[in-house]
Amino acid sequence: MRSWASSPPTRFSRLPPRFTDPTPEPVSAGEAAGAASLAVHTQDLAKRYGRTVALTALTMDVRRAEVFGFLGPNGAGKTTAVKLLVGLARPTAGQAWVLGAPAGDRSTRRRLGYLPELFRYQPWLSAREVLGLHCQLAGIAAASRREEIDGALAWVGLADRADDRVGGYSKGMQQRLGLGVALLGRPELVLLDEPTSALDPVGRHDVREIIRRLKANGTAVFLNSHLLSEVEQVCDRVAVVDRGRVIATGTMAEILRGDGTVRLRVQGLDPAARLGAFGAPVVEGEWITFTGLEPERVPELVAEVVRRGARVYAVEPRTRSLEERFLQLLRESEA
Amino acid sequence: MRPLLTLAGVTIVEASRRRLLLALALLTLAVIGLSAWGFSRLPATTVGNTPISPSEVRAAASQLTIFMAFMFSGVLALGSVLVASPAISSDIESGIMLAILPRPIRRGDVLLGKWLGLLALVLAYAALSCALELAVIWATTGYVPPRPLHAIAFIAGEGLVLMTLTLLLSTRMAPMTSGIIALVGFFGAWMGGIAMGFGQAFGNSTITNIGLGSRLLLPTDGLWRGAVYHLEPDFILNALRFAGRGAAGSPFSATVPPDPAFQLYAFAWVVMLLAIGCLSFARRDL
Numbered sequence A: 001m002r003s004w005a006s007s008p009p010t011r012f013s014r015l016p017p018r019f020t021d022p023t024p025e026p027v028s029a030g031e032a033a034g035a036a037s038l039a040v041h042t043q044d045l046a047k048r049y050g051r052t053v054a055l056t057a058l059t060m061d062v063r064r065a066e067v068f069g070f071l072g073p074n075g076a077g078k079t080t081a082v083k084l085l086v087g088l089a090r091p092t093a094g095q096a097w098v099l100g101a102p103a104g105d106r107s108t109r110r111r112l113g114y115l116p117e118l119f120r121y122q123p124w125l126s127a128r129e130v131l132g133l134h135c136q137l138a139g140i141a142a143a144s145r146r147e148e149i150d151g152a153l154a155w156v157g158l159a160d161r162a163d164d165r166v167g168g169y170s171k172g173m174q175q176r177l178g179l180g181v182a183l184l185g186r187p188e189l190v191l192l193d194e195p196t197s198a199l200d201p202v203g204r205h206d207v208r209e210i211i212r213r214l215k216a217n218g219t220a221v222f223l224n225s226h227l228l229s230e231v232e233q234v235c236d237r238v239a240v241v242d243r244g245r246v247i248a249t250g251t252m253a254e255i256l257r258g259d260g261t262v263r264l265r266v267q268g269l270d271p272a273a274r275l276g277a278f279g280a281p282v283v284e285g286e287w288i289t290f291t292g293l294e295p296e297r298v299p300e301l302v303a304e305v306v307r308r309g310a311r312v313y314a315v316e317p318r319t320r321s322l323e324e325r326f327l328q329l330l331r332e333s334e335a
Numbered sequence B: 001m002r003p004l005l006t007l008a009g010v011t012i013v014e015a016s017r018r019r020l021l022l023a024l025a026l027l028t029l030a031v032i033g034l035s036a037w038g039f040s041r042l043p044a045t046t047v048g049n050t051p052i053s054p055s056e057v058r059a060a061a062s063q064l065t066i067f068m069a070f071m072f073s074g075v076l077a078l079g080s081v082l083v084a085s086p087a088i089s090s091d092i093e094s095g096i097m098l099a100i101l102p103r104p105i106r107r108g109d110v111l112l113g114k115w116l117g118l119l120a121l122v123l124a125y126a127a128l129s130c131a132l133e134l135a136v137i138w139a140t141t142g143y144v145p146p147r148p149l150h151a152i153a154f155i156a157g158e159g160l161v162l163m164t165l166t167l168l169l170s171t172r173m174a175p176m177t178s179g180i181i182a183l184v185g186f187f188g189a190w191m192g193g194i195a196m197g198f199g200q201a202f203g204n205s206t207i208t209n210i211g212l213g214s215r216l217l218l219p220t221d222g223l224w225r226g227a228v229y230h231l232e233p234d235f236i237l238n239a240l241r242f243a244g245r246g247a248a249g250s251p252f253s254a255t256v257p258p259d260p261a262f263q264l265y266a267f268a269w270v271v272m273l274l275a276i277g278c279l280s281f282a283r284r285d286l
Ligand SMILES: Nc1ncnc2c1ncn2[C@@H]1O[C@H](COP(=O)(O)OP(=O)(O)OP(=O)(O)O)[C@@H](O)[C@H]1O
Pocket: A049, A052, A053, A054, A055, A072, A073, A074, A075, A076, A077, A078, A079, A080, A081, A117, A226, B286
C-alpha cells in the first residue's frame, strides 16, 4: 500500500518510455462514420439468461480513442453488455462489433484489454507471473514481455509487491493487478467493469489518471460504472442504461444540458419591459428566472436586458449534476 | 498450440504451489515404506515351526501385489477426480476464467491445456508410485509380476479415464457435483464389472449385458481388469480357471487378457469425452 499511496504524483514520471510516448491514433469525422472505425458498435443487442432478460435491445457506438461511460443502476445489464463484447457470453439477438470485427472474434481479442467486475487472479502466482501468463496468452512477443510487465506494474503502482503471491494481496491490490492485466499489449480498446469498486480515493485518482493517459495514447476506454462523479470527470460520452436498454446517450454536455433555466440578477429593469420573446420570466426581487431557453440564446437575452438600460450582476444557467440527471432519466424511464 | 502448453504448465504449477504434489509424494512414500516393512516379513513367516515355502511366498506376494495395485489405482482414481472436479468450474466461480478467456485463445485450448497438465500428473503419479512399490516388492520378496509395465499403463489409463470424465463434468457443474457423479460412476463401474463376472460364469446374458453396458459407459473397471491380468502369474491364472464359478465375480482377478478392441474403445472414449468437453465449454455463457 505504502508503495503507491506515498508518491502518486511522481509515479507516472517513472514510466518506461514506451508508456510515456503517446502515439495518438488520429480519428477523423469521416473515419468515425464507418462501423469498422468504431471501437464498439452494437445494434439491438439482446441477452436472456433463461427467463431473465439482461439486455433488451442495446444500440450504441463507442468511438476510437474516446472514454465512454456506461451508466446504469444495479442489474441494468452493464456487466452483461461487456461480457458480450469480450465474447464471454453470446447474444440472444442483435449484433455487436468490436474494433470492426464481430464481438468475440478471436484475433480481434488480441487488441482488447478487459478488467472483469468479479476479478480474481491465480492466488498461487505472483503478480509478475500473472502478468507473464497473460502476456503469453495474449501472444505478446517474448522479447517485449519484460518491458510490458514492468510497464503495467508501474502504471498500477504494484512494482514493490510484484513478486508476492497474489493470494496475499488486499482486494484493492488485486484490482490494481487486474487493471495492469487489462493494460498489457497496448490494447486499442480497454473495457473496465467498475475498475474502482475496491479502491481507496488515491486508487480512484490513479485510475482516472490511467484512463486519461490511455485516451491520450489513442486507446478507447469503455467504463462501466455507477460512480457518477468518476464518470463525470473522465468520460467524453456516456450512455445511460436501464433494464437492458439505453435511455439516454450523448456527450456529457448533451446529457447534462439543462432544461433551459437561466437566472439573472438585474437592477434597473423596467418591470413592464417586455421580454416575452424569451418566454415568461418569473421575477423575485432582483432575480429574474427564464425557463425553456435555448442555451444559445442566453447572450442575446443579456444583450437585450442591457440594451434596455438595466445592469446585469449575474447570469446563472442552471446546470444539473450527473446524479440529478441520472435519477431524472431513471424516473422518466420508469414512467 | 502454444497457449495449450502454457495452460498445461500453469496447471502443474498450481498443483505444486498448492502443495498437492508434496502431500501426495509424502503420503505415498509413507505407504510404500509401510508396505516394504510388511513384505519384508513375508519370507520369514512360519506356519507352526516351518517357514513357508518359496512358492507360497510367491503366491502370497502375487496376491498382495494385486491388492497394493488396487490401492494405488484407487488413490489415483479418487485423486484424479479431486483435482479435475474444480479444474474448470472453480476457476469460473472464482472469476479467474473471466480474465483468461477473453485473451485470443480458444476455450478448447483452456480445456485441453488443463487436461494435458492433469494428464502429466496422472501419468507421473501412476508411473512413480507403482514402479516404486513393485521395486520394493521385488527387493523384499524377489517377486516380479509377469508384465509390470503393462499393468502400470492400465492403471494410468484408469486414472486418465476418470480424470477426463470429471473434467468434462467440470465445464458445466460445481466441483462437488462433478466429483460426486464421477465417484458414483467409478464405483458403479466396479460393481458392473463384478456383475459381468457373475453373468459370464453362470451364463446369464442379462447380467452380463448390464455389466458390459457399464463397462462401455465408463471403462474404468475394464482397464482395472487389464491391469490385474498383467499382474497375475500363470499359476494364479491356472488356479482361477480351475476354480471356475467358485472364483466368479472377484474384482481382484481376471481370467481373460484385455481385449485390444476394448483398449481402442477406451482410447476413443477419452477422445470423445474431450471433444464433448470442448464443445460444452465453448458453448457455456459466463
Ligand atoms: N449468468 C447469469 N445468469 C442469470 N442471470 C444473469 C446472469 N448474469 C446476469 N444476469 C441477470 O441479468 C441482469 C443484468 O445483470 P448485470 O450483471 O449485467 O447487471 P449490472 O448492470 O452489471 O449490475 P451491477 O451494477 O449490479 O453490476 C440481472 O437481472 C441479472 O440477474
